[in-house]
Structure formats: structure tokens, C-alpha cells
Amino acid sequence: MHVVVVGSGRVGSELAAALELAGHTVAVIDKDPTSIRRLPASFTGRTVVGLGFSREALAAAGIDEAGAFAAVTNGDNSNILCARIARENYGIEHVVARIYDPRRALIYQRLGIPTVATVSWTTDQVLRRLLPADVQHDWIDPTGSICLVEREIPAAVVGRKLSALDSPAVSGSPR
Amino acid sequence: MTRFGQARLVDNDTLGQEGDLLHFVAEVAALEELRTRLDTVEAHR
Numbered sequence: 762m763h764v765v766v767v768g769s770g771r772v773g774s775e776l777a778a779a780l781e782l783a784g785h786t787v788a789v790i791d792k793d794p795t796s797i798r799r800l801p802a803s804f805t806g807r808t809v810v811g812l813g814f815s816r817e818a819l820a821a822a823g824i825d826e827a828g829a830f831a832a833v834t835n836g837d838n839s840n841i842l843c844a845r846i847a848r849e850n851y852g853i854e855h856v857v858a859r860i861y862d863p864r865r866a867l868i869y870q871r872l873g874i875p876t877v878a879t880v881s882w883t884t885d886q887v888l889r890r891l892l893p894a895d896v897q898h899d900w901i902d903p904t905g906s907i908c909l910v911e912r913e914i915p916a917a918v919v920g921r922k923l924s925a926l927d928s929p930a931v932s933g934s935p936r
Numbered sequence: 937m938t939r940f941g942q943a944r945l946v947d948n949d950t951l952g953q954e955g956d957l958l959h960f961v962a963e964v965a966a967l968e969e970l971r972t973r974l975d976t977v978e979a980h981r
Contacts, residue, residue, distance in 0.1 A: 911959050926974070
């Protein structure tokens with residue numbers, strides 16, 4: 762699959778290298794020619810100096826043949842704009858935008874643009890390591906209504922049917 | 937659940953084993969109820 766990556770910072774360059782290692786063709790767009798130098802020497806994909814929402818830059822990156830698109834610059838607005846253009850103008854199915862602002866990330870996620878909310882994710886990971894007992898949930902859907910919770914099996918249920926946990930009557934009884 | 941590093945779906949007859957990791961899907965509004973239920977199970981050992 763051909764993948765277009767906008768942004769050649771630490772994330773963009775590592776992402777591009779990982780994609781290439783996985784056998785995909787990759788084109789990287791960055792407005793700063795010096796950022797392109799972050800790509801490993803072994804990188805054989807296309808590099809384009811320009812804006813990720815520019816028609817010319819996207820064409821040079823092979824957007825018409827792309828099956829996936831990642832916008833990982835350090836600007837939320839740029840990433841969202843690039844992601845929307847890739848999705849809406851070029852019909853790319855797999856589009857992801859990195860968003861720093863947690864509130865905006867949530868809004869765009871709800872609008873159907875997959876986002877990686879860097880600040881939220883980092884905060885969550887640090888909290889999990891600082892206060893593991895206080896973790897409320899492991900995953901929550903973008904609307905905030907359904908969550909996934911991980912828990913070690915309660916000792917009282919070892920050797921018993923796990924369906925016992927479904928019933929308050931059983932789960933509240935002594936073993 | 938995850939058992940010995942392998943994910944699997946639980947059915948009505950699955951028996952719990954030491955070391956199992958359980959993954960619950962819940963409504964956020966019911967999260968406290970779930971925690972209470974699990975704590976109650978633990979408290980009644």
C-alpha cells in the first residue's frame with residue numbers, strides 16, 4: 762500500500778521508516794527541508810517539500826495512489842485540514858491525524874476523523890504508572906458512554922464460573 | 937479475558953483461573969456499580 766505522511770519530525774520520520782520496513786511505499790511531505798533530514802539514510806520513499814494540504818505537494822507525493830494518510834505535524838490545524846482533504850477530496854479510507862488539544866481531538870474523533878490525542882494519551886500513560894490503583898478505565902469510546910475495564914480475576918472467582926460475576930446475588934455470596 | 941497471554945472470549949462455562957485478566961465492557965454510568973460488584977466479590981472471599 763502507498764502511504765502519505767505529512768510531517769517529518771520525530772513521529773513522522775519514525776512512522777515513515779516503520780511503514781517502509783513493513784513493505785509499504787511511503788511519501789513524506791514537510792514544509793521544512795531540514796526536517797526531511799530526520800528520515801533514516803536507508804529511507805527510499807519519496808520526499809516532498811511543501812504544505813501537506815497543497816494540491817501540488819499531494820500530487821507529488823502520489824496521493825492518487827495512496828491507501829492511507831497520516832498527518833503528524835506539530836500543528837493541530839494543519840493536521841486536521843490535511844486529514845479532511847485526504848478523506849473528503851481524495852477519498853482515502855485510512856486517515857489519521859495527530860492532535861495535541863484533547864478537546865479538539867475528541868470533537869474530530871466524533872466527526873469521524875481518527876485522531877491520536879498525544880497529550881491525552883501521554884497523561885493517561887503517566888497516570889497509570891504513577892497511580893495504578895486509581896485507573897478508572899482502559900479505553901473509552903469517543904462519545905464517553907462505553908468503556909473497557911481490565912481487572913485481575915478476583916480470588917473469590919478462581920475455580921468458579923466467571924458467569925458468576927454477572928449475577929449480583931452470586932457475586933455477593935460467600936465462596 | 938486474557939489467560940497465559942492469549943485473549944479469549946468467556947462463555948457461560950468458563951472457569952476462572954489464577955492469573956486471568958478480565959476485561960469488562962461497561963457503560964461509563966455503570967462503572968461504579970461494576971467496581972462495587974468486583975470489590976464485593978473480593979470482600980466475601
